[in-house]
Amino acid sequence: MKAILLAGGKGTRLRPLTLNTPKPIVPIFNRPFLMYQLDQLRQVPEITEVILSLNYQPRRIEETFGNGEALGIKISYAVEPQPLGTGGAIKFSAQTVQDSVIVLNGDVLQQIDLQAVIARHRAANAKATIVLTPVDNPSAYGLVETDASGNVQRFLEKPGQDEITVNTINAGVYVLEPDTLDRIPDNETYSIERQYFPSLVANGETFVAYVNDGYWIDIGTPEKYRQVHRDIMDGRYHAAPFLDRAGGIVDLGARIEQDVHIQGPCFLDEGAVIKAGARLGPYAVVGRQVQVDEQAQVRDAVIWANSVVGADAVVEGALVGRNCHIGRNTVVGGGRMLGDRSTVTDYSRL
Known part of the structure; x- marks a missing residue:
């Protein structure tokens, strides 16, 4: 099984820090950010390769991680010729994928049992599984509604207060079947959130959710970047330096x-x-x-x-x-x- 880490963003909200340092390798304490996600992926024995999907300053990232030998996991790279959106980046990176693939958003730090997510996907015989996380202020995000059995029913982008029916949002972790990626056009900008996932719902395909109540943060703003350091120091996210x-x-x-x-x-x-x-x-x-x-x-x-x-x-x-x-x-x-x-x-x- 392979994993794709979407790490092509420019990190514009963290400028000027990201002018010379791509967001995927901004340091959290003394380690590049993506190292924490690689730690999680290494805990899943059946993941044999991690594909880093890159666009912005790819050489800096490749120099940081190499082929993964020193980390104990195989790492390869897919460098987009131009920004292709989240769906386009997945399609471009998945050219060698033949089995279920797990996808992680490179902006997010979270604690999650990835093996449980994969088990949920397989038990449901799903075409796609999306991880959801509850948040206090869902109006700032796109909501994901499910039925009582956890089947995804609807996506609602940044709803008004009178439209909020749930507090679960897209956590940026997916398990996808390779035959569903054929709908994504080659080398074109395509959104997995706004196009791919709604197409699964519209077609009535088996598309299920896994709700994760653990730690979750998008590090893409200055305040959130500082907060993740505070959270690790306070033990909200468990990282080795502070144990x-x-x-x-x-x-x-x-x-x-x-x-x-x-x-x-x-x-x-x-x-x-x-x-x-x-x-x-x-x-x-x-x-x-x-x-x-x-x-x-x-x-x-x-x-x-x-x-x-x-x-x-x-x-x-x-x-x-x-x-x-x-x-x-x-x-x-x-x-x-x-x-x-x-x-x-x-x-x-x-």
Whole structure:
């Protein structure tokens, strides 16, 4: 069985961070985002190959994962000649697929029993299975209605308050039969959500849902990107760096000088330097080789590798790219994002 990971998006909502780093490999702590999805796929023994569907900066992603040998799973690549939409990307990537294929949206982090999803698909003898997740505010998404037996009945895009009948939305995980992909035209833009799935309903084909109540988040906005770090630190999503860490403080080899105050949960990557009197946390993520100078403060912020936070500066509620320099006595907060190699001069307020 093969899996397809849809990882071709440009990550426009995370710009400028994604100008040099494709969204599929933006770091969550010290690991590329897609690594967490690959971890899930490796837990399904019958998945023998993962196909990464790419379009934006594919070479950067291929360099990150290679052929998968180091990860213990075979990885291949399907690079779209131009953006083909979600359905077109699946059709383009599935040229060698001969069995049921599992598809994951590369924007989403979730905890789910993929083997249970596959079992549901096979027990129903379904042509397609879609994973749904309940949300608090369904009006912001497209709803998916099912009958009492879990058969998909209707899709409703961004409904008004008086149209909300359920709170389940498309979670971005599917199991598809290869013979259903023939309806998708070759090398044309085609939406799996707006065209492929409604065609299954219209034709009366067996199309079932699997409702997953576990963790689910779309990391595609700055706030959600910061939130996923907080959620892992708080244990809402279980990831290895924060298992059994006293005080929620993960230190992978930072150099910490005297009189530094650290309040967990927080994360310090290898080679970080925290100078005398600095204050970190809670929810500070300090990347590899980052330097936090004397009396500086970092809270609820993600700082990528090789950046410098100057003396007496405050970074709170912000995202900072690689090789940035934040001057002394500077304040960066309020959800600000700094792209790679940004410089904020001394005494600035952002």
